[in-house]
Amino acid sequence: MSLVSQKQVRRGAIRIEDAVKIYDPEGAHILAVDHCSFAVAPGEICMLLGPSGCGKTSLLNAIAGFHRLDGGAIYLDDEMLCGPGRRAAAIGPDRIVVFQNGALFPWKTALENVAFGPVVQGRLSKPEAFARARQLMADAGLGGHEDAYPGQISSGLRRRVEIVRALLNDPAVLLLDEPYRALDALTRSVMHEALLDTHARTGVTIIFITHDIEEAVFLGHRVVVMTARPCRPKRIFDIDLPRPRDIGIVASKRFRELTAEIAGTLDAEALKSFARGEKEGHAA
Amino acid sequence: MNAVARRRAPMPRLALTWFRLGAWLRSPKPCLALAGYALLLGFWYLSVEVFKLPRFAGMPGLTSVFHEWTSRNPTYGISLYIPVYWVHILVSLRRIGIAFLLATALGVPTGLMLGWSRAFKEYVFPLFEILRPIPILAWVPLAIIMLPGSELPVIYLTFLASFFATALNTMLGVRSIDNSYILAAGCLGASSLQTFRHVIIPGALPFIFTGLQISVGVAWFSLVAAEMVSGQFGLGYLINTSYTSVEYPTIVIAMLTLGIVGYLSSAMVRLAGHWLMAWRVPQLVTDGRR
Numbered sequence: 001m002s003l004v005s006q007k008q009v010r011r012g013a014i015r016i017e018d019a020v021k022i023y024d025p026e027g028a029h030i031l032a033v034d035h036c037s038f039a040v041a042p043g044e045i046c047m048l049l050g051p052s053g054c055g056k057t058s059l060l061n062a063i064a065g066f067h068r069l070d071g072g073a074i075y076l077d078d079e080m081l082c083g084p085g086r087r088a089a090a091i092g093p094d095r096i097v098v099f100q101n102g103a104l105f106p107w108k109t110a111l112e113n114v115a116f117g118p119v120v121q122g123r124l125s126k127p128e129a130f131a132r133a134r135q136l137m138a139d140a141g142l143g144g145h146e147d148a149y150p151g152q153i154s155s156g157l158r159r160r161v162e163i164v165r166a167l168l169n170d171p172a173v174l175l176l177d178e179p180y181r182a183l184d185a186l187t188r189s190v191m192h193e194a195l196l197d198t199h200a201r202t203g204v205t206i207i208f209i210t211h212d213i214e215e216a217v218f219l220g221h222r223v224v225v226m227t228a229r230p231c232r233p234k235r236i237f238d239i240d241l242p243r244p245r246d247i248g249i250v251a252s253k254r255f256r257e258l259t260a261e262i263a264g265t266l267d268a269e270a271l272k273s274f275a276r277g278e279k280e281g282h283a284a
Numbered sequence: 285m286n287a288v289a290r291r292r293a294p295m296p297r298l299a300l301t302w303f304r305l306g307a308w309l310r311s312p313k314p315c316l317a318l319a320g321y322a323l324l325l326g327f328w329y330l331s332v333e334v335f336k337l338p339r340f341a342g343m344p345g346l347t348s349v350f351h352e353w354t355s356r357n358p359t360y361g362i363s364l365y366i367p368v369y370w371v372h373i374l375v376s377l378r379r380i381g382i383a384f385l386l387a388t389a390l391g392v393p394t395g396l397m398l399g400w401s402r403a404f405k406e407y408v409f410p411l412f413e414i415l416r417p418i419p420i421l422a423w424v425p426l427a428i429i430m431l432p433g434s435e436l437p438v439i440y441l442t443f444l445a446s447f448f449a450t451a452l453n454t455m456l457g458v459r460s461i462d463n464s465y466i467l468a469a470g471c472l473g474a475s476s477l478q479t480f481r482h483v484i485i486p487g488a489l490p491f492i493f494t495g496l497q498i499s500v501g502v503a504w505f506s507l508v509a510a511e512m513v514s515g516q517f518g519l520g521y522l523i524n525t526s527y528t529s530v531e532y533p534t535i536v537i538a539m540l541t542l543g544i545v546g547y548l549s550s551a552m553v554r555l556a557g558h559w560l561m562a563w564r565v566p567q568l569v570t571d572g573r574r
């Protein structure tokens with residue numbers, strides 16, 4: 001992957017092969033993911049873009065191990081996470097999810113939250129973990145908020161603390177499920193720059209679900225546009241914008257070309273999904 | 285290390301408690317509360333002693349009750365100066381204390397298990413649903429037959445209602461926890477025991493304390509009911525004996541005493557809740573400070 005920075009990254013390759021996910025509540029047989037295959041390179045920021053309800057979360061949750069696959073396999077660095085004979089991946093700190101609504105523990109301070117992983121895993125003693133957490137928060141520009149409870153800081157800060165909490169575990173992959181959806185546009189662009197900065201420092205692989213085309217193009221090395229349900233890659237765009245990127249790039253010609261082209265691809269799928277929604281609405 | 289984290293906490297618990305007390309005193313709330321009390325006492329005074337409304341004629345009046353209550357030599361034998369009055373209070377408090385602690389010690393773990401373990405719930409919850417609606421008074425005869433002495437039946441009855449309130453609210457508390465906290469703990473490498481300790485228990489705490497509030501309330505309710513049919517001392521017993529021996533001011537004294545100790549006991553539970561859940565209010569406090 002020539003687009004990925006030349007940092008020494010060899011960890012965090014995800015390969016999805018023929019993944020199938022079926023929901024079967026009361027025999028409804030909803031095919032959410034159908035023979036979906038693609039690969040994410042180590043250190044890549046891979047943006048998943050798709051119409052609402054197409055099955056992006058279903059795919060991400062299978063990578064995280066929150067539920068089982070009904071077919072296919074997922075590999076992390078050539079090690080099978082789930083596949084034939086092993087339906088659900090183990091949940092663990094090598095793949096950490098950052099949730100749409102945030103999941104910082106409200107009853108722990110920011111610092112206690114960040115230090116949580118290594119402490120429960122027994123990897124670091126409490127003082128070591130707290131020192132590391134303090135360090136990492138400072139690096140991420142979050143110094144001074146260590147002792148605040150999540151309820152005391154803004155939602156933007158909470159998202160950043162949550163990403164730092166994930167990073168302290170040195171994960172191979174970060175799985176972000178529309179983490180900035182609930183934020184206002186201004187906060188969101190601050191989040192974007194902070195995330196790119198974090199990525200430049202750590203080189204962690206990021207799989208990032210979004211609805212927002214500009215967000216996808218601004219952040220991603222590649223944008224995978226998904227089909228309407230059942231979900232599988234419809235087209236994969238290489239985002240050949242230079243890095244480091246800043247907000248100015250949004251005005252560039254190439255940026256607008258890419259967003260327009262992706263919008264065209266996505267629109268067709270959204271229409272399909274919408275039309276089906278109408279049909280199902282009538283049937284119900 | 286913990287000490288370091290605690291020392292640097294933005295709002296130490298004690299400071300938080302003082303802050304809230306100060307805010308309360310500065311707000312119009314205490315005045316409104318006093319006005320409410322005045323209204324009730326005024327109504328009592330006027331209806332019994334001034335207008336002598338028909339059905340109120342036999343009622344003890346405000347002045348006679350307070351006179352009796354503060355008399356060194358009360359007509360009916362119960363006042364602030366009489367040791368037996370305090371014995372009644374202490375006996376009731378001790379029963380409440382034992383029953384409430386027992387109900388909490390058993391109810392919280394039961395509720396946590398009910399919410400956490402599907403299998404445990406399948407076994408135990410149906411039993412719960414049958415036992416819970418049985419009114420406490422219906423238990424009185426069985427409790428007296430089953431348990432020796434007069435003390436144990438009263439404590440058992442008081443315990444019973446409290447236990448159900450605590451266990452049920454604790455269970456709801458566990459259910460109320462957003463699943464993403466549990467998944468996040470898993471992602472960060474927590475075992476299920478660690479998840480239980482770091483997510484389930486603190487996450488259920490707000491509901492647990494709601495349950496404990498209800499629990500003290502129903503504890504007083506069933507205590508008085510139980511004391512009226514069994515027991516040697518206690519405020520419920522005092523009300524009952526005063527009724528049979530037509531000592532009406534004493535009844536009212538006992539009722540008001542119940543109101544006061546009942547309020548104090550639930551205030552203590554609330555305080556303990558604020559103490560343990562300092563994280564829940566910081567928003568409020570920082571807003572108030574600005």
Ligand SMILES: Nc1ncnc2c1ncn2[C@@H]1O[C@H](COP(=O)(O)OP(=O)(O)OP(=O)(O)O)[C@@H](O)[C@H]1O
Pocket residue numbers: 023024025030032050051052053054055056057058059229
């Ligand atoms: N637990 C479930 N049981 C039954 N159906 C489900 C379940 N979870 C998701 N689905 C269905 O599967 C489909 C895909 O859901 P999924 O959440 O993966 O989509 P998504 O692309 O993440 O959607 P969104 O953009 O709204 O987040 C949806 O139609 C949804 O209704």
Ligand SMILES: [Mg+2]
Pocket residue numbers: 056057058177
């Ligand atoms: Mg989703």
